[in-house]
């Protein structure tokens with residue numbers, strides 16, 4: 001999925017400018033990191049790319065076609081947008097088994113991918129959603145959101161609750177997805193741990209505008225402990241002190257001690273759990289459906 005934006009502008013109904021003169025030329029297999037202060041316009045750009053906000057000024061092409069033209073929208077490919085609305089959807093807080101939720105978004109259709117995601121995200125399939133911790137709930141949400149193979153993934157800070165080990169596994173999975181399936185990711189975040197070599201492009205947003213954009217080919221890490229040297233085309237980043245490697249080391253030890261869930265022979269089979277249908281999980285208020293609507297647009 002390629003992204004081409006020329007002089008893209010977006011103005012909110014209140015007349016506040018959300019995006020101004022945004023230009024992007026992103027090739028397939030890219031991993032784009034959006035960096036900027038609160039209120040810079042990162043979410044606004046992601047919503048425009050997801051088709052949730054209509055642009056009236058400028059040009060946007062996804063895979064070479066205009067996503068806002070109904071006739072061509074389907075040729076854009078599958079776009080998955082995991083943002084704030086999706087993360088806060090109440091359905092994932094109800095007393096509902098993990099397997100029921102995962103099946104509701106295609107768990108039986110994408111079996112291999114489902115099991116891969118369950119293992120990667122270290123999900124216990126016997127969890128019930130109302131008894132999950134925030135991070136456990138977020139893992140199930142990510143499993144649901146990433147299940148259908150996407151061509152463009154738009155992530156709006158959805159990793160805050162994850163522990164460093166699961167986050168590292170998720171980032172590795174996403175990198176592999178872009179490389180093996182020609183997919184593209186645009187990721188807005190304020191957490192930069194573990195992202196040192198993950199993106200292919202970094203974009204600096206400020207006040208709805210792009211103020212700097214660098215390909216990682218022109219980013220290097222120096223030996224100094226302070227400062228950043230930035231020119232128009234290159235960036236040299238100082239060595240930084242961080243607890244990240246230590247936290248990753250400790251959490252890896254914790255996992256070694258516990259073992260992967262797949263190694264647990266007493267673990268029930270997904271299919272057996274998924275067969276246990278129960279009327280109380282009937283989607284009476286269409287909450288699963290509405291959850292999915294905030295997740296993706298095709």
Ligand SMILES: Nc1ncnc2c1ncn2[C@@H]1O[C@H](COP(=O)(O)OP(=O)(O)OP(=O)(O)O)[C@@H](O)[C@H]1O
Pocket residue numbers: 012013014016017018036037038039040041042043044045
């Ligand atoms: N519906 C709206 N109407 C008017 N202004 C809005 C609306 N939604 C967002 N804004 C404003 O647009 C600007 C950009 O918001 P946006 O959510 O894109 O920022 P962001 O870079 O994602 O910030 P954060 O890092 O806090 O998530 C902010 O100043 C915000 O107040």
